[in-house]
Amino acid sequence: MKITRILAALALLAGALAASLVAVRAEQNQVWTGSLVDASCYLTDDSQSGNEHMGMKECGKACLKMGRPAGIVTPDKKFFVLVAPSPDIAEYVGQPIRVTGKLRNGSILVDKLEVKKPTGWVAVKLSAMM
Numbered sequence: 001m002k003i004t005r006i007l008a009a010l011a012l013l014a015g016a017l018a019a020s021l022v023a024v025r026a027e028q029n030q031v032w033t034g035s036l037v038d039a040s041c042y043l044t045d046d047s048q049s050g051n052e053h054m055g056m057k058e059c060g061k062a063c064l065k066m067g068r069p070a071g072i073v074t075p076d077k078k079f080f081v082l083v084a085p086s087p088d089i090a091e092y093v094g095q096p097i098r099v100t101g102k103l104r105n106g107s108i109l110v111d112k113l114e115v116k117k118p119t120g121w122v123a124v125k126l127s128a129m130m
Contacts, residue, residue: 029100041063060094064087
């Protein structure tokens with residue numbers, strides 16, 4: 001009887017520990033690579049992933065400069081909205097990016113955004129968000 005209680009308590013403790021490890025892991029920064037897109041145009045037509053689309057040159061750049069949301073499309077075609085100041089990253093629409101941040105409700109809370117240049121990954125300065 002006493003052994004059964006001890007084993008039950010250990011099983012509950014192991015379950016609680018496993019659940020807390022999953023929660024901690026979800027809060028850790030992750031890294032995604034892909035292409036920077038204007039989320040509005042991409043969600044309207046997922047073939048619109050560059051900067052020139054909808055019959056307009058620099059459409060994506062113009063939309064992000066106005067504050068419309070940005071997104072990342074990964075090589076396996078997964079799409080995430082980026083929670084970051086869009087005007088700060090507008091000039092990089094259609095370019096390869098690497099994002100470090102936390103995944104929350106299907107969006108990435110961006111801590112760091114880098115753009116691929118011939119010399120390697122270059123960090124983009126992001127304005128402080130409120």
